[in-house]
Amino acid sequence: MPELRKDPILGRWIIIAQERGKRPTDFYVDVSTKSKGGFCPLCPGNEKTTPPEVLAYGRNNGQANTPGWTLRVVPNKFPALVIEGNLDKEAEGLYDRMNGIGAHEVIIDTPHHDASFTHLPPQDLQLTFMAFQDRIRDLSRDIRFNYVVVFKNYGSAAGASLEHSHSQLIALPVLPRMITSELEGCLSYFCYKDRCIYCDIIRQELQQDIRLVCQNEHFVTLTPFAPRSPFELWILPRQHSSSYIDMPDSWLPSLSRIFSETLRRLDSCIKDIPYNFLLHTQPLRTGPLEHYHWHFEIVPKLTSIAGFEWGTGFYINPMPPELSCSYLKEVQL
Amino acid sequence: MLQKRILIVDDEPAIQLLYNEEFTDEGYTVETAFNGEAALAAFSASPPDLVILDINMPGINGIEVLRRMKEQCPDLPIVLNSAYQQFKQDLGAWASDAYVVKSYDMDELKDTVRKLLT
Secondary structure (H helix, E strand, C coil): CCEEEECCCCCCEEEECCCCCCCHHHCCCCCCCCCCCCCCCCCCCCHHHCCCCCEEECCCCCCCCCCCCCEEEEECCCCCCECCCCCCCEEECCEEECCCECEEEEEECCCCCCCCHHHCCHHHHHHHHHHHHHHHHHHHCCCCCCEEEEEEEECHHHCCCCCCCEEEEEEECCCCHHHHHHHHHHHHHHHHHCCCHHHHHHHHHHHHCCCEEEECCCEEEECCCCCCCCCCEEEEECCCCCCHHHCCHHHHHHHHHHHHHHHHHHHHHCCCCCEEEEEECCCCCCCCCCCCCCEEEEEECCCCCCHHHHHHCCEEECCCHHHHHHHHHHCCC | CCCCEEEEECCCHHHHHHHHHHHHHCCCEEEEECCHHHHHHHHHHCCCCEEEECCCCCCCCHHHHHHHHHHHCCCCCEEEEECCCHHHHCHHHHHCCEEEECCCCCHHHHHHHHHHCC
């Protein structure tokens, strides 16, 4: 019998329609990547094909926009939103509009073209997580921006158009709907219970141990109660914290380790699984929030969104998170 | 003075015809290819001075053609020319020297070609 599950934060309903005997290997994964081989604009030596970098690690006083880097951040060469100009907010009757101001940057995770993010050593992943912090801090100084969306598309099915490992961020003058819904849901729970809902989720998941995939001194990885996709994963700090950029440096190694372990577990269940991950953090213009808890959400691209999902906002997930979790935990790394 | 050679790659005959006339009038020597495979063959036979490249074509798409041409000839100016904005989100497009959205007003495309060839 299918089961309806309600996401306790967003109020979103998910249909868990388990297909009998479905195993991880039964999911079809399109491993074809676009643009195999050929010229890569993200590779060392091709720095002139990208806009000038805004951040680089590892070059040790070398000249900007030259090889020798271990991680590099560049603005999007063909941005959808532009950095120069004013918002010029205006109304047309009941409709609102403003200029398309924003920043779109690409974080080149590694100089090695064939290195997969999943299999990068934790010390290399740490550079990516540091870069996210550095860039959000820098962009937060621009008062036109209210939020920075940080994400990765991994695999062509998840929208990655180049196999060279990269993440992206987009600074926006407005809050994405997903974040406002999440903030509203968290605030509503906080007003009722005077506790952060994510802290309560972590407490319950640690106790029940049926959706807890792995943990270390600062972080936990779990499969959420009402996931949109099989093997959806959340990585959350154990200690309450609403802002990613306030994460102490001492947590970075454990974040990198749990991320690496989580992705390798996922990859061991389904080879070359395409996924998107998204950082959920508080808006730029607020102080620390008692009701919100930053975290990463990793959503594998194993199911397609069709008319029913678009029309209703319901997702149909063929694998319960408890089963996804048990497969992930079984993996011997 | 030897005329600069432009290779126009587009599967749409009307676009080939229009660009051929316009760029010939501008004083360039124009060659055309109707898909990615034909473009790569023309490029291998004799690299042009500049390529105007459609993206959405049957067979090898324009982004792939771009990457293959740039691998062999990184300094060859290549202008991506698509009816669609959304291919700008494909980071493979970064290998190009410019991205011009198709329009019947060809000033932007002509200006871009002029700048890249001077």
